[in-house]
Amino acid sequence: MASIKIDCVVKDSCKIGECPFWEVKESSLVYVDVTGQKVCKWNTVTNKVKTVCVDAPIGSVVPRRSGGYALALGTRFAFLDWDKECVTDIAHVDKDKGNNRFNDGKVDPAGRFFAGTMGMEIRPAELELKQGSLYTLQADHSVVKHFDQVDISNGLDWSPDHKVFYYIDSLSFTVDAFDYDLQSGKLSNRRAVYKLEAEEAIPDGQCIDEEGKLWVACYNGGRVLRIDPETGKRIQTVKLPVDKTTSCCFGGRDYSELYVTSASDAMDEEWLKRQPQAGGIFKITGLGVKGFAPHSFAG
Ligand SMILES: O=C(O)[C@H](O)[C@@H](O)[C@H](O)[C@H](O)CO
Numbered sequence: 001m002a003s004i005k006i007d008c009v010v011k012d013s014c015k016i017g018e019c020p021f022w023e024v025k026e027s028s029l030v031y032v033d034v035t036g037q038k039v040c041k042w043n044t045v046t047n048k049v050k051t052v053c054v055d056a057p058i059g060s061v062v063p064r065r066s067g068g069y070a071l072a073l074g075t076r077f078a079f080l081d082w083d084k085e086c087v088t089d090i091a092h093v094d095k096d097k098g099n100n101r102f103n104d105g106k107v108d109p110a111g112r113f114f115a116g117t118m119g120m121e122i123r124p125a126e127l128e129l130k131q132g133s134l135y136t137l138q139a140d141h142s143v144v145k146h147f148d149q150v151d152i153s154n155g156l157d158w159s160p161d162h163k164v165f166y167y168i169d170s171l172s173f174t175v176d177a178f179d180y181d182l183q184s185g186k187l188s189n190r191r192a193v194y195k196l197e198a199e200e201a202i203p204d205g206q207c208i209d210e211e212g213k214l215w216v217a218c219y220n221g222g223r224v225l226r227i228d229p230e231t232g233k234r235i236q237t238v239k240l241p242v243d244k245t246t247s248c249c250f251g252g253r254d255y256s257e258l259y260v261t262s263a264s265d266a267m268d269e270e271w272l273k274r275q276p277q278a279g280g281i282f283k284i285t286g287l288g289v290k291g292f293a294p295h296s297f298a299g
């Protein structure tokens with residue numbers, strides 16, 4: 001097996017880098033800077049980052065089948081025309097919760113856009129609890145609410161057979177699973193499949209690999225974990241040179257590279273001096289596993 005190599009491939013520092021996905025047609029990595037209020041695209045061929053500024057904290061960006069992107073922005077679902085840099089609002093959520101914002105999101109294998117909300121943070125992980133909910137934007141632009149009482153709605157993905165949905169509410173310090181009905185988009189039978197250890201800190205973004213194992217980025221833990229959701233065991237830990245690892249996705253021509261986003265928010269001068277790559281994007285090669293291409297929003 002090839003040895004594992006970690007490179008900081010994007011040095012432009014995000015406040016909170018999040019929600020990466022690989023865009024194969026442009027050999028690019030698309031991601032957001034949540035509190036930097038930017039959608040970013042790093043073209044791996046030109047090595048240039050293009051950003052589009054938005055008017056609120058942005059939790060997630062996903063590709064759209066009809067072109068452009070769908071966003072979970074502030075407390076709105078919206079579409080982004082990348083070339084025109086134009087955002088169009090589609091739906092509002094949490095109208096009664098003025099201090100909420102969207103966080104992480106992903107598209108299911110049928111083209112539904114899942115994204116969850118949370119209260120605004122005063123400092124990392126310091127916020128009014130139980131304010132968030134998990135939503136779906138359907139292809140017809142209607143919104144479904146799955147459940148509420150969420151602290152920090154975070155990483156999500158589906159099993160290779162599409163029968164299980166994995167989800168992280170960060171402050172539960174667990175990775176949870178639900179039975180998933182792809183036909184209806186409904187969730188049931190919630191259970192925890194992994195409980196983080198103290199040094200693994202806060203579970204944040206996650207993605208699944210071809211073998212059905214989960215890769216979980218640990219905020220303040222400086223690592224990604226590979227979890228077997230069947231046994232509830234951690235199989236592998238890959239440490240990174242920054243503490244605030246936030247999310248991950250597979251990319252590259254054959255989806256064998258793991259891209260990891262990070263944050264630099266709330267780090268003091270001394271901490272930033274020790275970790276000058278905080279907020280950068282990292283590429284991990286040599287893992288010996290592959291992931292999946294992202295799904296695109298159907299609407
Ligand atoms: O990266 C995210 O998902 C959020 O936008 C962050 O706010 C972190 O989860 C949080 O700070 C960790 O506690």
Ligand SMILES: [Zn+2]
Binds near residue numbers: 018104155246247
């Ligand atoms: Zn996150």
